[in-house]
Structures are given as structure tokens and as C-alpha cells.
Amino acid sequence: MRLYFDSEPYLKPSTTQKGSLQSRIFSDSLKSSPKQVYALVYSTLKYRPYIQQVIKKSKIETSPSIKKLRISRELLEMLVHDLCFSARGRINSGNHPIKTAFLEHKTRLVAEFTKLKLKYKVKDVSELAVEEENDETPVRWFRINTIKCNSEDFFDKHTWFAKLQPVNSIKDITDCGMIYKDDYIPNLYGIHPKEKLTSTDAYKSGEVIIQDRASCFPAHILNEINDYHDQVIDACAAPGNKTTHAASYLVKPGSIVYAFERDAKRAQILKKMCAIATGDKDLIHITHCDFTSTTPSDFPEVTGLVVDPSCSGSGIFGRALQDSLNDNAGEDEVDLERLNKLAGFQFKIVKHAMSFPKARKVVYSTCSIHATENEQVVVDLLRDGEIKKMGWKLAPRSMVLSNWERRGWEQEFTSIAATNEECVKLAGGCVRANPKEDGGIGFFAACFIRGKNYDETQNQDMEYEDVKEELEEEEEEWTGFD
Ligand SMILES: C[S@@+](CC[C@H](N)C(=O)[O-])C[C@H]1O[C@@H](n2cnc3c(N)ncnc32)[C@H](O)[C@@H]1O
The missing domain is CATH 3.30.70.1170 (Sun protein; domain 3)
Known part of the structure; x- marks a missing residue:
């Protein structure tokens, strides 16, 4: 029954887990083969509406033997899947009381399954109409x-x-x-x-x-353009993709990335990933703690911070299957409440990052497609009196992957911009990536700067269109080898 027990949590609704189904299964330490777990969960989710019909019609849940063993709905769904909806047609387990109790209902279940096929006028499971959720990245x-x-x-x-x-x-x-x-x-x-x-x-x-392309944006933006840091913080680090990427930009000997992670299990994964990526080089210091509990004055030399906090993950495909498990999904009110909660937490963590004494650049990112967690958090930060006092501004487009076409949503900045031009300018300081369309996950990043290092760059944005035109002209003239 191990395979079923290991797979069960992935069928349960969750609002805290992040990442695609595949990445979550493969990054967890499971006793069963992650490949088998993924195949079982994926296929159960795919046929779930039909499986649920078979369960309901067979009345198996009301049977005393099933009730006595407290077999969960999710476990039952997988057993029905393997009995009726899989090619093998059998339960993947040795002798076990759950298997025995379940198989007592085999005849009834198979009869209901046959009726279901008749109802949908199909001979085989593969002919049943399913909403294909493509969990795979295009690149x-x-x-x-x-x-x-x-x-x-x-x-x-x-x-x-x-x-x-x-x-x-x-x-x-x-x-x-x-x-x-x-x-x-x-x-x-x-x-x-x-x-x-x-x-x-x-x-x-x-x-x-x-590492997904858009997920590489933050560490690159932090160091753009040749703006290297000797001490960097990754505030929300696990599993460590951005941490190791940020470490790859360290130039001077003795430079360091301080990585913080609140979740114990994820901090272990972070350690493992960083060890693989850095080998014997001492580039990353990991601390398992809540980043907001750190004391900024303890890090007087940190100049750059990457803040990639927990978010709704709405930019990650393969989540629709998971989200469809949540009874509340689709209810806008509940979703909005959850998004607002996340946005409050995201604001708090970025504000903390901005309070580090020598910080001159903070890159905020999410894998969400919602403005609530993206542009609206940026707007709230820019409006905050203390943040203004500290001198933080949104970096101009010229400093933030300027050639990347998809920028922030201009309409979200109307509350802090006097003109349309200003909205365009602010939105230009943010980058967005659309899921799949842009070759990977949906993503958002914004870059905040302060200090005299960047004084000249503040005026660059208005000139951006002219520079772009010049560059395009140069490109057209280029006749060298490629
Ligand atoms: C989006 S994930 C980070 C992904 C990571 N940056 C990467 O690219 O591999 C967010 C992480 O932040 C952690 N986290 C959330 N709140 C935190 C806090 N207050 N302090 C430290 N870590 C936190 C979560 O446990 C989660 O592992």
C-alpha cells in the first residue's frame, strides 16, 4: 500500500504547496518511486470526475468494512483508478487489510464502471473525454x-x-x-x-x-549591468535556484550569498542543492529562519537582495489539476482574500529587505500572474512613507532586462502616476513572462534601487525609446559573422 500512501497527499487540496505537481513529487523524499507516484496521481486526477461517479454509484463509502478502516476518499479514488481505469486493472500492493476490504466490492465497482462506459458510449477508458492538463514546459x-x-x-x-x-x-x-x-x-x-x-x-x-528562463531573471537583474555585489541576500531561498544563480555572479574572492529559508524540510533541500552547485566553494551561507526576524544591522555589507517569497503560484502550469481539487477554487471572493493575504506578506518581506543599511538594489519576484501579488505590491511599496524616506525607487527599464518586451501592466500604476507616460515608465521597471507563451512559467519581477550609484540612470527611461531605435538601426547595419 506504500505507493498509495505516498501518493495520497498530492490528491488533497492544498493552498501552501508550491510548484508543479511533477516538481513537488520529485523534490519530496518519498519511499516509493517518484515516477510511479507521479503517474498514479496524474492519471487519477485526469479521470477523477469519472472515478467519483463510480464511487458514488457503487456506494462503497457506506460499506462498514471501508468505514471501519477509515479509508480516505483520495485513497479510494486511486484504488478505483487502478482497478478500473488503468491498463493493468489490479491493485499495486501485497496483502493488506485495505486491499482486502476494497476488493470485497470488486464486482459492484466493475459493474458500475461498465455502466459508466455505456453511458458515455465508449469501449475503452482512453475514449473518455478528459481535460488534458499539460504539465510540461514548452522548453x-x-x-x-x-x-x-x-x-x-x-x-x-x-x-x-x-x-x-x-x-x-x-x-x-x-x-x-x-x-x-x-x-x-x-x-x-x-x-x-x-x-x-x-x-x-x-x-x-x-x-x-x-532552471526556467524567467526564474533566472532576478539574479541577473540584481547584477545588471555589471553591477556586482560582494554580499547578497536571498531572503526566501529554497529550493535554491536563485541562490546558486546569484552565487554564480559573485566576482571578488570572499564574496557571499546569505540564504534564508523558513521551512525546515525545504531548508534541507536548499542545503543539498547548494552543495551540488558549489562543491567545495564557500559561497553560500544558509540559515533556517524567518527572514523577517533577521536584524538588518547584522549584515552591514549586504548591498543586493533577492526576494522571491511564497505566492499563489498561478504562473506555474500543472497547477490547474491541483487547484481544481480545492472546493473553493473559482470562487472569486475567496481567491481574492487569499491573494490579498499573500500580498500583505509579500509587502512585509520586501519592506524588511529594503531596511538593510547598505542595500542599494532589491529584486522582488513571484511566479504569479495576478496583479495583486505583482504590480499592486510594487505600488504599495512605492507609496509607503518609510520606504520613500529610505530613498527607494523603481529602477528604470534600461536597468531591468531592457530588451525583454513583456513589461508590467501599465494600468495598475494609475494611483501613483500623474500621467500615462509615468505609468508606462513605472510598468517598464517591471518584467512579466506569460506561462507557456514565453517559453516557461508565468513570472513577474521588479527592481528597486536607491543611492547615488544610480542617480544617472533615473533619467534614462525617457530616452529608452531613442536608444532602442538606435540599437535597432545598428542591428540592421550589422553585417559581420554570427
Ligand atoms: C517561491 S519559493 C522560493 C524559490 C527559490 N527562490 C528558488 O528560486 O529556488 C518561496 C520560499 O520562501 C520560503 N519563505 C516564505 N516565507 C519566508 C520567510 N519569512 N523567511 C524565509 N523564507 C520564507 C518558503 O518556505 C519557500 O521555500
Whole structure:
């Protein structure tokens, strides 16, 4: 029954778990094979409406033997799935009282399943209409981990990667065997999601790290443009993608990333990930604690902070299946209440980050598509009296992945902007990525700056359109080799 017990939590509604179904299952330490767990949960979710009909019609839940064993609805759904909806048609377990009690109802369940097929006029399960939730990223992104290897000789060293055929756009990654070098993030590449990247030596040794493109934005923005920091904080670090990415930008010997993580289990994962990514280099100091409980004056040399707090995760695909489990999903009121709660927490944590004495850049990000957690948090921060007093402003587009086209939502800034031009300017200081359409997860990032280092850049935004035009003209003139 182990497989069923391990799979059960993923079928239960949850408002706290983050990430896609697949990433959550594969990052948890399970006794069963994560592949088997994922396959079972995924397929049970896929046929859930039909499975529930079979359960209801068979009245199995009212049976004394099932009641006595307190078999949960989720467990029952998986058992019905395996008995009726799977190709094997049997329960994946040795002798167990739950299996015995369940199989007492086999004849009834199979009869209800047959009636269901007749009702929907299908001969086979595969013909049942299901809402396909594609949990897969359109592009598998990986970055060469420059902490562990040299990006220049990476392709000479790793023939599996060298054999891939370069393409010019993510749209050209139509099959295995192709590779796209990203235009926005250094050392980042896109390949077909079906490539067996995790079987390569480079992946196993930590020389490459799988990380969605948009998730690479914060650490890059923090260091843009050649604005390196000797001491950085990652306020909400686990599982550590942005932490190790930020560490890869450290230039001076002795530089450090302080990583904070509130959740004990996730702090362990963070430790593991950082160890793989940094090897024997002492670049990351991990603390298991609530970041808001830290004392800023204890970190007098920190100049840059990445704040990627818990959010609704609405930009992550593969969540729709999970969210559909939540009885409240779809009720706008409840959703809004939850989003507002998250936004309050996000505001608090960014404000704390801004209070570090030498901080000059804070990058805020979420994997949410909702303005409540994104632009509206930025607006609340910009309106805050104490934050204004500390001198924080939103960075201009010229400092924040300026070539990335999708920016913040302009209409969200009307409450703090006198003109439309100002709305455009503020929204330009934020970047957005749309799920799938932009090659990966939905994402939002905004960059706050303060201090004289950036005084000149404050006026750059108005000139941005002119610079862009100039660059485009230069590009057209470029006739050199590629
Ligand atoms: C979105 S995830 C971070 C993902 C991570 N930045 C990455 O790219 O791999 C948010 C993390 O912040 C942690 N967290 C939430 N509130 C926190 C707090 N007050 N202090 C420290 N960590 C916190 C959560 O437990 C969760 O692991």
C-alpha cells in the first residue's frame, strides 16, 4: 500500500504547496518511486470526475468494512483508478487489510464502471473525454553552472551537448536534438523537454542546473549591468535556484550569498542543492529562519537582495489539476482574500529587505500572474512613507532586462502616476513572462534601487525609446559573422 500512501497527499487540496505537481513529487523524499507516484496521481486526477461517479454509484463509502478502516476518499479514488481505469486493472500492493476490504466490492465497482462506459458510449477508458492538463514546459531550460565549470570549454568537454543543433528561436525547438542559446540570460540554453538531460554527466555533477528562463531573471537583474555585489541576500531561498544563480555572479574572492529559508524540510533541500552547485566553494551561507526576524544591522555589507517569497503560484502550469481539487477554487471572493493575504506578506518581506543599511538594489519576484501579488505590491511599496524616506525607487527599464518586451501592466500604476507616460515608465521597471507563451512559467519581477550609484540612470527611461531605435538601426547595419 506504500505507493498509495505516498501518493495520497498530492490528491488533497492544498493552498501552501508550491510548484508543479511533477516538481513537488520529485523534490519530496518519498519511499516509493517518484515516477510511479507521479503517474498514479496524474492519471487519477485526469479521470477523477469519472472515478467519483463510480464511487458514488457503487456506494462503497457506506460499506462498514471501508468505514471501519477509515479509508480516505483520495485513497479510494486511486484504488478505483487502478482497478478500473488503468491498463493493468489490479491493485499495486501485497496483502493488506485495505486491499482486502476494497476488493470485497470488486464486482459492484466493475459493474458500475461498465455502466459508466455505456453511458458515455465508449469501449475503452482512453475514449473518455478528459481535460488534458499539460504539465510540461514548452522548453527545458538549463544554465551552465559557472561556479563548477568554465562556460567556454563546456561544449568541448560534453559531447552530448555539443551534438545538439543550434537554432535561433525557441519556436524552432520542435524536437530533440536542438539547442537554443538564450538572448537574455548569459549561459542559459533551451532544449526540447523530452531530452534526457538528467541522464547526462554534466547534470549529475552539477555543471548544468535546470532552471526556467524567467526564474533566472532576478539574479541577473540584481547584477545588471555589471553591477556586482560582494554580499547578497536571498531572503526566501529554497529550493535554491536563485541562490546558486546569484552565487554564480559573485566576482571578488570572499564574496557571499546569505540564504534564508523558513521551512525546515525545504531548508534541507536548499542545503543539498547548494552543495551540488558549489562543491567545495564557500559561497553560500544558509540559515533556517524567518527572514523577517533577521536584524538588518547584522549584515552591514549586504548591498543586493533577492526576494522571491511564497505566492499563489498561478504562473506555474500543472497547477490547474491541483487547484481544481480545492472546493473553493473559482470562487472569486475567496481567491481574492487569499491573494490579498499573500500580498500583505509579500509587502512585509520586501519592506524588511529594503531596511538593510547598505542595500542599494532589491529584486522582488513571484511566479504569479495576478496583479495583486505583482504590480499592486510594487505600488504599495512605492507609496509607503518609510520606504520613500529610505530613498527607494523603481529602477528604470534600461536597468531591468531592457530588451525583454513583456513589461508590467501599465494600468495598475494609475494611483501613483500623474500621467500615462509615468505609468508606462513605472510598468517598464517591471518584467512579466506569460506561462507557456514565453517559453516557461508565468513570472513577474521588479527592481528597486536607491543611492547615488544610480542617480544617472533615473533619467534614462525617457530616452529608452531613442536608444532602442538606435540599437535597432545598428542591428540592421550589422553585417559581420554570427
Ligand atoms: C517561491 S519559493 C522560493 C524559490 C527559490 N527562490 C528558488 O528560486 O529556488 C518561496 C520560499 O520562501 C520560503 N519563505 C516564505 N516565507 C519566508 C520567510 N519569512 N523567511 C524565509 N523564507 C520564507 C518558503 O518556505 C519557500 O521555500
